[in-house]
Amino acid sequence: MDRRRKVPNPLALVVLAWLLSQPLHPYELGRRLQGSGQDRHIKYTRSSLYMVVEQLARAGFITEQETVRDGQRPERTVYAITDTGRTEFYEWLRGLVAEPQDEYPQFAVALSLLSLLAPREAVALLRKRQEALTTKVEETRKLMQEAIDNGVRWIFLVEEQYALAMMDAESRYLTELTSSLTDPGYIRSWQETFGSIT
Amino acid sequence: MDRRRKVPNPLALVVLAWLLSQPLHPYELGRRLQGSGQDRHIKYTRSSLYMVVEQLARAGFITEQETVRDGQRPERTVYAITDTGRTEFYEWLRGLVAEPQDEYPQFAVALSLLSLLAPREAVALLRKRQEALTTKVEETRKLMQEAIDNGVRWIFLVEEQYALAMMDAESRYLTELTSSLTDPGYIRSWQETFGSIT
DNA sequence: TCTATCATGTAACCAGTTACATGATTTT
DNA sequence: AAAATCATGTAACTGGTTACATGATAGA
Structure with missing residues (x-):
């Protein structure tokens, strides 16, 4: 029934949510997470963000869309959500809303x-x-x-x-x-x- | 102020608690965790138990006391809590009671x-x-x-x-x-x- | 122009989980 | 006596965190 998520980290869920409306690169994702205050309800660090993005890409939920370079700054890779990513997002969200998780305060x-x-x-x-x-x-x-x-x-x-x-x-x-x-x-x-x- | 715990896994806390009253080997610890229902409020698997025990030993909070062998079963190593382990336990417990942790449901x-x-x-x-x-x-x-x-x-x-x-x-x-x-x-x-x- | 801080990421390490192994005991 | 399950642990892999790196911009 409840297939285990390929990328179970909740950070992945909010990444998918942001990508729903437009492609973004990881750094910008990080800025928005902080800006929106969502980082108050999630464990977030820049490193884990890069990790999660990589995992999402491996799982096929997002794809590398283009690599832009702005002056001499490091290259930024822009990712876009895929169709399976969209499906994964909504299924996951519905599950989280409807089924209490076992957590361990x-x-x-x-x-x-x-x-x-x-x-x-x-x-x-x-x-x-x-x-x-x-x-x-x-x-x-x-x-x-x-x-x-x-x-x-x-x-x-x-x-x-x-x-x-x-x-x-x-x-x-x-x-x-x-x-x-x-x-x-x-x-x-x-x-x-x-x-x-x- | 709040020194970060050397072995932050909550499983370590309950291991220390059990060893407070007597030395035990990991397998027996596992049995008691389950028997007492404490495993309902903690993430526990046998493997993570062995891991945590190892970490506690490395940190000096417990020591290998003896290795017994019972027939042809694998050897079981019995661990005892040390003085610093006792101190760690009480400090940790007090902290957990007095200070709400940031958790992320x-x-x-x-x-x-x-x-x-x-x-x-x-x-x-x-x-x-x-x-x-x-x-x-x-x-x-x-x-x-x-x-x-x-x-x-x-x-x-x-x-x-x-x-x-x-x-x-x-x-x-x-x-x-x-x-x-x-x-x-x-x-x-x-x-x-x-x-x-x- | 020197210093601080922002922008952006990689690498190395440690924790935790899943899968595997194997002799002993109990059940059928 | 074969099958199942208990007792006990190790190994291999993956995830997550901490530490490090480095050019760009802004402030003194």
Whole structure:
């Protein structure tokens, strides 16, 4: 059913998206990724960009269209999306929207080891996290407001809305969790179980 | 400030955690990871386990303690955590709890490209996702209930609680989003902007 | 004109995954 | 006793990151 993608790196998806409307060379792609703020939701470096472009070309999703040279600058190769590339893009996007992926947030691992920290310390650390989250939420809100003031339509901000919803939920969960951790019953049982170690 | 970890793979963190209480060989580590369900929140394969163990040894966080042979089975090398390994573990864990990491859920990327899908289709796909999420939520609930029935204490289920909270929040966000996408104003403006393309 | 920074890319290295190997035990 | 599966690991390949290179433009 779900054929594994030939080029699974999400960076490849956004490269295809940009090439949908016009051929571009890698460097320009990089500039647009940054300019559009998409690099906030993707792991992007120039090197990985060149790599991904190469992989896409090998897979036949894009083709080298021409090589231009501008003065004495290095040659830039311009790539265009192919028909199979277009198909791949839409299939992939639909899949990502419709099917939750298995992802592995590091915080879940940390939580699974939370019993190894003394309750007092755990609570202090979780509060610190909550503060950091609050800061990030404010930054995101500001970013969105500025975008809106500049006439950006909401559809181009859904990913930020989503991030906000997630951070908000995490924050509420943290409140609940710290409250459970300060329960005297838990503190006592922690001391009985782990108090001797360390 | 935040020294980059010598062995950044989260699998290394849980390996250190298990070795905290006793020396083990890689295969046994793998069994325990699976047995404890920790493999649900981490990317784990046998090969990556061997790799990580090797990296930890190179970094001095664990040491080869002895090599035992049991009949004609391959030799198993038993590893023990070192003092610097212990320090690394606690520092790392504290950091993960206190500082939100930058992570890159694929769904955020998909959302940032949502405008490329026709509103009707986008809504249909999002509804499908929501159903899938509901199923996962139910599975997790069941898992937790079974664990509790078997006497597992809540502290060993916090990571599942967290996952639940996140899935729940995502689901609520999806409701909001689909409702925005069915707004006639949006549908019209989409047709004006993208209706011509494909 | 010297220095800094931009523009553009390559190369070398390390991490992670997939595929393969092989004796031991269990099932039919 | 043949087939399946468990126990245990190695090897080969591919992806991704860090470090390096070098001419062009802009600022002091």
